[in-house]
Amino acid sequence: MSLLRALIVSGGLLVGTAAATGTASAQSTYPTTRQSITISDPTAFPGQELTATATDLDPGTSATGTLNSTPIALGTKIVPASGTVSFSFRVPSDFVGAHSVTIQGTRNGAPITLNVPFTVAATDGGTGGTGGTGTQPRGNLVRTGAGSTLPLGQAGIALLAIGGGAVCVAKRRRRVAAPTA
Numbered sequence: 001m002s003l004l005r006a007l008i009v010s011g012g013l014l015v016g017t018a019a020a021t022g023t024a025s026a027q028s029t030y031p032t033t034r035q036s037i038t039i040s041d042p043t044a045f046p047g048q049e050l051t052a053t054a055t056d057l058d059p060g061t062s063a064t065g066t067l068n069s070t071p072i073a074l075g076t077k078i079v080p081a082s083g084t085v086s087f088s089f090r091v092p093s094d095f096v097g098a099h100s101v102t103i104q105g106t107r108n109g110a111p112i113t114l115n116v117p118f119t120v121a122a123t124d125g126g127t128g129g130t131g132g133t134g135t136q137p138r139g140n141l142v143r144t145g146a147g148s149t150l151p152l153g154q155a156g157i158a159l160l161a162i163g164g165g166a167v168c169v170a171k172r173r174r175r176v177a178a179p180t181a
Helices: 001-029 150-177
Strands: 037-039 049-055 061-067 074-080 085-090 097-107 110-120
Touching: 037 097, 037 110, 049 097, 049 110, 061 085, 074 085, 085 097
Parallel strands: none
Antiparallel strands: 037 049, 049 085, 061 074, 061 097, 097 110
């Protein structure tokens, strides 16, 4: 029975380690706070309002935003004391596919160019239902917020629970089967 317990515990530890490693590696691939540019929705559709935000810029300097693919100037702003500047825009109706927003500014006295990609999905051209706008992306599923490491973590927790239950059952069987002197 100890071999079974060792296998179950090892399997649980392996899955738990894989879940933790998957989370850690996913976090390590994200840029540090020094990259500091985000977009409100990385998968957009024509006509949608988006906002690109750059942080950690030098206050009092100017920042310029550009919507790329076919360059469209988003304007120039003075960076406030917070060091954060945002550029909002409506996705043009003829934009479909991969695009990006570039914000050029100053960080630590040196020019910096920050770029954030986003994808524009085609629309189905329908009405979107009663009172709809006709801007529902074609072929995209609704995002539910479940991350890619969530199922692995859940499997790890389940295996640990099963392993713990097996250990308890094995101990109980030993107690019942043990001869009393």
